[in-house]
Amino acid sequence: MDPGLQREIEAKVLAGERLSFADGVALYECDDLAWLGELAHAVRTRLNGDYVYFNVNRHLNLTNVCAASCAYCSFQRKPGEPDAYTMRVEQAVELARQMEPEGITELHIVNGLHPTLPWRYYPRMLRELKKALPNVALKAFTATEIHWFEKISGLPADEILDELIDAGLESLTGGGAEIFDWEIRRRIVDHDTHWEDWSRIHRLAHAKGLRTPCTMLYGHIEEPRHRVDHVLRLRELQDETGGFVVFIPLRFQHDPNGDPRNRLATQPMATGAEALKTFAVSRLLFDNVPHVKAFWVMHGLTTAQLALSYGADDLDGSVVEYKITHDADHYGTPNVLHREDLLELIRDAGFVPVERDTRYNVLRVYPGPDPHRRDVPQPMPTAV
Template sequence: MDAGRKREIEDKVRAGDRLDRSDGEALYASDDLAWLGALAHEVRTRKNGNQTFFNVNRHLNLTNVCSASCAYCSFQRKPGEADAYTMRIEEAVRLAKEMEPSGITELHIVNGLHPTLPWRYYPRSLRELKVALPNVALKAFTATEIHWFEKISGLGADEILDELIDAGLESLTGGGAEIFDWEIRQQIVGHETHWEDWSRIHRLAHSKGLRTPSTMLYGHVESPRHRVDHVLRLRELQDETGGFAVFIPLRFQHDAAGDPRNRLMNQPMATGAEALKTFAVSRLLFDNVDHIKCFWVMHGLTTAQLALNFGADDLDGSVVEYKITHDADRFGTPNTMTREDLLTLIRDAGFQPVERDTRYRVIRDYEGPDPARRDVPQPIDA
């Protein structure tokens, strides 16, 4: 990108003017990572100052049995496979109650598209979990799962969402988005939920007062233009509803263990530099969403810290056993981070930690970085 084009984009960003498709593609074409990071950090600081958000959450997957066979997925199992499982509701409640002493404020629930579980299993699960953990927000189900519930129940998403909200649902999850462009989607997605239904379901959720996350799975067979298109679709929907709380770029994980379910297992993962570029461009393009999250599980801790200087202002949470990634990932990302671990990670990156709830309301502000720590070399986490 020549100096004139850089100045043109800088001027638009600083004037608060919206970047367009050609701007997004030009940003991805730039090899000046420091410039991209500085410009994205300027926007991040304008929106969120020196704050970096996190929450104390846990993940629960009720079943890994799935009727779909997505090319990127190592999590799904078919009925009868040795390691396929489906939790009884009482088992899910027991596991959730074991999480309570860690002080969680959110339980994140996603599952496979089970071919024989009845629809009523899902609202009943939420009701029982909410009784067991009344002060914990239930963030559950992708738009793909809601679409599946329509198929197995004969109900519409409007009625399904009403019943789930009545059972305790506070937010959908952002999964199932992957890449919306059909050219790419038909190569990687093994279910029937595409942009039209994904956007329909999130639009409906927003109309009912839910704030939801939005995501993008990058670093597989797509190109930068597909990432730009993906973000612009979400930006347009956000113009309409204002219901997205956060955007989360998710780095594709190849399967280092060689699981044949992951048909992209030989696809190289995006480099750290490509990840940082993706965060920066996302922050610059997606101008009407308040937060950009780096899901540290999919990026590693060092890249996550760097991402905070490339547009990201949220590190997700304590997580614990995120099977959907760890069933593929073998490069050493930890299973869990405690509250204290996250505070240290954020402070050592130079930011002030802020604990939040599912709707991004502040639970607690913490002290910022300790300058004294900079006087002594600190170990680098993987």
């Protein structure tokens, strides 16, 4: 990067001025990773101090049967395949209850676009989960799923959201975003929920008082300019609604076994350095969202820890059985981290752990790192 432009962008950031599309592209072209991290860390510190947020949650994927065949997905199955599944309501409730002793505060529910399940299955599922776990927030369904519910029910998203909220829905999930630019999206997505419907549905959700995450799947066939465009679309929607609580960069996972479902299986994944750059640039561009999450399942524990010094201030949660990624990767990333594991990871990275709820209300601030810890060599985390 030209030193003059570097000084200009740094001055903008430190003055709290908004960066442009051209600034974002220039940041991705910058090879000074230490400078990017320092600048992004200054922003995350201004917003969140030395706090790192986490929650104790469980991910439930009710069905992997899906009408779509997206190019990046190893999770989806077609009806009749040997490993296709759809949970009965009772099964889902039992799985959720298994984490009750952990003190979970959130269920995160994402599914395939099942071609024959009736619309009524979904609000019934939420009602039974809420009845079984009344103190657990239900974060459920991508905008793509809500759009699918419109098709199978004949109801508009406005009515669908009202019924789901009445059944206990407290937040949508952020998925279905991938990359919004049509040049890329038409090559990787096999459903018809694109920017117009994705943004319409989140706009409706925000108007109803829901606060939602937003995401970006990066590191496949897109270029930096597509990432910048993606973030700026979300930033503009955030200007309008103020409803996004967190932005989550999600690293594309290739499939070294070459699963034919994943047509990008042999596409090289983003390196650790590219992941850190993506966190930093996202934090610098997305000036109106309070949090940036390092979803450790898709980045590995070590990269997720490092991301906390590159703009991220959230490590997600305990997770359990995150099938969507783990049906593709084979890298030894665990399915579950317990509360004590998350506390250790956050303290080891030099931050103060803060347990939160789905809306980022603080539930508990834990003691920070031991100031004498660094006097003694510490073991590296067992998963990368």
